[in-house]
Amino acid sequence: MPIELPTEQLLRDLEMRLLDPDFRRDTSAVLELLTDEFLEIGTRGRHYDLVSIVKEMSRGRSQPVVVEDFEVRELYPTVMLCTYRTIGATGRAVYRSSVWVKRRGRWQMSFHQGTPIPDPWSSTS
Template sequence: MKANYLEESLFRELEERLLQPDVRKSAKDVMDLLADEFIEFGSSGRVFDKQQIINSLQNERIEPLTQRSITEFKTLVLATGVVLVTYRVVKYISDEQPVHSLRSSIWKLTNARWKMVFHQGTLLRES
């Protein structure tokens, strides 16, 4: 079942927060959004836990003119308090070709707060 409009808007806002450079650089902000049991299957093929993601985002080099946009955003309620979101991200870096990726995340309601427990990014060759 698809999440209702308000829930879908909330999940889109949460996902967009994780794309913002100031949030990505803030260990506290990232810690607040990720569950302790968080795991990510990265586009590199590597598997990351919460602390590894926080560390890598602290060291992430962000180009000054980098912009990311979300398209094709969808939600699916898997169970009470568990939601799957899927979408595409287009990353623009100044004059370079845009980078496209498919993204999926699972969010779980814990202590009245939504936390991401899983994320996967897959790079696409298409433009």
């Protein structure tokens, strides 16, 4: 089912906020965008719940990334799947997927996963 552009743009904007290193250090702002039952599976396979991801974000270790191929799919009228690729300053590429749910009129991320993209020129790929 096609997604209305305003919803797609809104979710892209929310994702961009959560990728912004300055925004990530603002615990109260981050908490507004994540559900209480939030779960993340990081690029190294580590699981994070709401408390642990907020703590990790507040440490300020993240760097700016370039976002490519951003897409939104409707799973249900109040549930959206965002997929995209990020490329960090080191050239490391990661496929990302996020599930957003709309509750009480606002969108919040419920799940996020980052999957490293193997370097095609690496002998270990």
